[in-house]
Amino acid sequence: MEKIIIRAVPQPTLRRLAQYHHRLKQLEAMGRITVSCTILANDLKLASTQIRKDLEATSLTGQAGVGFVLSDLVHSIETVLGWDNTTDAVLVGVGSLGTALLGYERFNQIGLNIVAGFEIDNIKVGQKIHGKVILPLDKLTNLIERMKIKIGIITVPAEVAQIVTNLMLAGGVRAIWNFAPTILETPPDVVIENVSLASSYAVLSNRLLEATRNQQLTGESNS
């Protein structure tokens, strides 16, 4: 009996697939029918070999001398990423970041639909922000359960992130997109994706420091 090993798609590849998807949609809108890894590589400043490797994850196969059929490729990437069907999500914490996410239009294009925002702050409850209703926190668990919501987005301060997490888990959420700078306590089978602005800035800041240092050593030899 043959053993088929389905290995997880590497995280870096997933991140790049999202990038490819975005660019491919643009090219599609520009009327292109096919696309080659070389072209994508140029557009995105990546190595074409890397793109080929990545596209292995979509069991799609391009045609030598031609490339890939654009629409097929878009669909295959969406299948891998789970973007082919719209997924509902709830968001908790309608501060400035939460508000920004509620209004982020690109979520449509990647199959994410935030059905409602939640807040403890009673002033915001009942309002509509970017067309989304804001509900009180005590309705969170119940709504998740009733609507079978699988994804929770956390944009509350770190201090209350765990409380919110627990409410989400009680409702049956299977994945949490966490924007709070804290490590959440969750069962092992729940998917967590942490987003940290500080981490991103750390890279920028360090690279800038290094670049400045190199420049001082090399170029600027003014007495």
Next chain:
Amino acid sequence: MEKIIIRAVPQPTLRRLAQYHHRLKQLEAMGRITVSCTILANDLKLASTQIRKDLEATSLTGQAGVGFVLSDLVHSIETVLGWDNTTDAVLVGVGSLGTALLGYERFNQIGLNIVAGFEIDNIKVGQKIHGKVILPLDKLTNLIERMKIKIGIITVPAEVAQIVTNLMLAGGVRAIWNFAPTILETPPDVVIENVSLASSYAVLSNRLLEATRNQQLTGESNS
């Protein structure tokens, strides 16, 4: 003559250093004096060996049997990340994301100071948002030059991101923190850090898909 090779700190390490920094500040606030990799590892759900490796980047050395002096460690990490002195930055695009960033309080703690926001939309110009002045776009290049600003933050739609980039470069910006979903054309010595919500969501979404699939194969064996 001895050759000292200073190699760049790996990007994953930089991202984790930011995490360590955050946690260490918390522990400091709680009154701790020293800290061991083991404790950090527990708190952050990482392997202690990894933390040790990462901390090599701070040329700091801990004491066997004790650990690291907390305040020293915080300082060393800040030195590596370039967070020991406050760096000024400008932000262009005061939409909902830009607004959120203008009000992000944690930037203080990591040495980032946004001196002003910029907008084309005249309605917003002149206002103060989260205490920051909003200036018209045509003052951007000049202000960067005058204040010797090194970092530009881009939170405009993808279509105008390149234009804004050019204005920033003209002023002498050395690093760009880009939140627009597009690849910016820049000289090779300018540091670019792209932030992509879609990429982050791609990971979450794919992992959720896989988890669901595994669960259906394993656990739920209902007829």
Next chain:
DNA sequence: TATATACTGTTAAAAATATAACGTTAATTG
């Protein structure tokens, strides 16, 4: 004061990821 424990730093091995090399196929052009 010996012994156990909690740490570190370093070196080595393993795993993951990215890059290169190569043989092949389709379209284009002279």
Next chain:
DNA sequence: CAATTAACGTTATATTTTTAACAGTATATA
């Protein structure tokens, strides 16, 4: 219609990153 070019997939190699193994040092404890 041959030759060139643009593209692919696959396999192999190199690099990066993570994990493990281990020897050594400080503190605490019996």
